Amino acid sequence: xxxxxxxxxxxxxxxxxxxxxxxxxxxxxxxxxxxxxxxxxxxxxxxxxxxxxxxxxxxxxxxxxxxxxxxxxxxxxxxxxxxxxxxxxxxxxxxxxxxxxxxxxxxxxxxxxxxxxxxxxxxxxxxxxxxxxxxxxxxxxxxxxxxxxxxxxxxxxxxxxx
Numbered sequence: 001x002x003x004x005x006x007x008x009x010x011x012x013x014x015x016x017x018x019x020x021x022x023x024x025x026x027x028x029x030x031x032x033x034x035x036x037x038x039x040x041x042x043x044x045x046x047x048x049x050x051x052x053x054x055x056x057x058x059x060x061x062x063x064x065x066x067x068x069x070x071x072x073x074x075x076x077x078x079x080x081x082x083x084x085x086x087x088x089x090x091x092x093x094x095x096x097x098x099x100x101x102x103x104x105x106x107x108x109x110x111x112x113x114x115x116x117x118x119x120x121x122x123x124x125x126x127x128x129x130x131x132x133x134x135x136x137x138x139x140x141x142x143x144x145x146x147x148x149x150x151x152x153x154x155x156x157x158x159x160x161x162x
Contacts, residue, residue, distance in 0.1 A: 035108070037101055038102065044101055048094045050091070051091030051093060051094060051097050052092045052096075052097040053086075053089075053092075054085035054092055056097070056100050056101075056104075057071075057077075057092065058082060060104060061079070063117065064117070065117050066121075074140050074141050075141075077096060098143070099146070102143065103140065106146055106150050109150065110123070110153055124137040136149045
């Protein structure tokens, strides 16, 4: 069951979130909050089981450049549900919390490799050779898919594009 928490935040219900003015340092600073929660597998497990504040999902939407529709497709929940959880100070369940934390880590890695949130967001929407020409975003609806995208980012970081 959902638990109460403290912070409130909101996003508009219909408008896509723009990310063009978010600088790399601002993104990294915002992601720092979630780094310790997924710094190692034990922290990830414990943080996921405790459940994240719904604000984490709102933070992800605002930082990632995902439209609300993309968020809903990837995380299999509605923005309205997240807003209601946030308004009622409820925690997210373990599965959604885990997926968000792993996605934050992936997003941070992508921003580091590509230099900006905008460039990373552009990359995840293009076919990737190392992923069998699949579009990374379309793989991010499962933990396995996120892991494959993460592996591809590691290959890119080390220049192993073949």
